[in-house]
Amino acid sequence: MLRITLHQDGSQVCLELAGRLCGPWVSETENAWRSALGSGKEVAVDMREVTGVDDAGRQLLAAMHRAGAHLIVQGLWMTAVVDEITGERPFDGTRRRRWNKNTPRNPKFPNLEK
Numbered sequence: 001m002l003r004i005t006l007h008q009d010g011s012q013v014c015l016e017l018a019g020r021l022c023g024p025w026v027s028e029t030e031n032a033w034r035s036a037l038g039s040g041k042e043v044a045v046d047m048r049e050v051t052g053v054d055d056a057g058r059q060l061l062a063a064m065h066r067a068g069a070h071l072i073v074q075g076l077w078m079t080a081v082v083d084e085i086t087g088e089r090p091f092d093g094t095r096r097r098r099w100n101k102n103t104p105r106n107p108k109f110p111n112l113e114k
Contacts, residue, residue: 001019002017002018002020002028003016003017003018003019004016004017004025004028004029004032006032006035008041011042012041012042012043013041013042013043014043014045015029015032015036015043015044015045017029017045017046017047017049018049018050019049019050019051019052020050020051020052020053021053021054021060021061022052022053022056023054023056025057026054026057026060029060030060033069037067042068042070043064043067043068043069043070044069044070045061045069045071045072046072047061047071047072047073047078047082048075048078050078053078053081058081058085061082061085062085065082065085
C-alpha cells in the first residue's frame with residue numbers, strides 16, 4: 001500500500017509518498033507525477049516515508065530523476081537506492097570516480113599503486 005499526497009506552493013509541486021512503491025502503486029504514482037508535470041512547476045518527490053521499492057518503482061524513480069524531479073530521501077537504504085538511480089553510487093557501494101593517468105588508484109595510499 002502507498003499513500004500519495006500532492007502539495008503545491010508558488011513554484012513547486014511535491015509528491016509525498018508513504019509506504020511501498022511497488023505493484024499497482026507504481027502506475028498510480030506515475031499518474032500523479034505526470035499530473036504534477038503538467039503544472040509547469042518544479043517537481044519534488046518526498047520519499048522519506050517509503051519503506052520499499054520494486055524494480056518497476058526504481059524505473060519510475062529513474063524516469064522522474066531524468067525529467068528533473070528532485071528526489072528527497074532519508075535513511076541508509078533509500079539513500080543507497082537513490083544514489084544508485086542517480087549514478088552517485090552503484091549498488092555494490094563503491095563510489096564512482098573518473099580516473100585519469102595521474103589519479104592514484106588507491107587514494108588512501110597513493111604510493112602503493114598496482
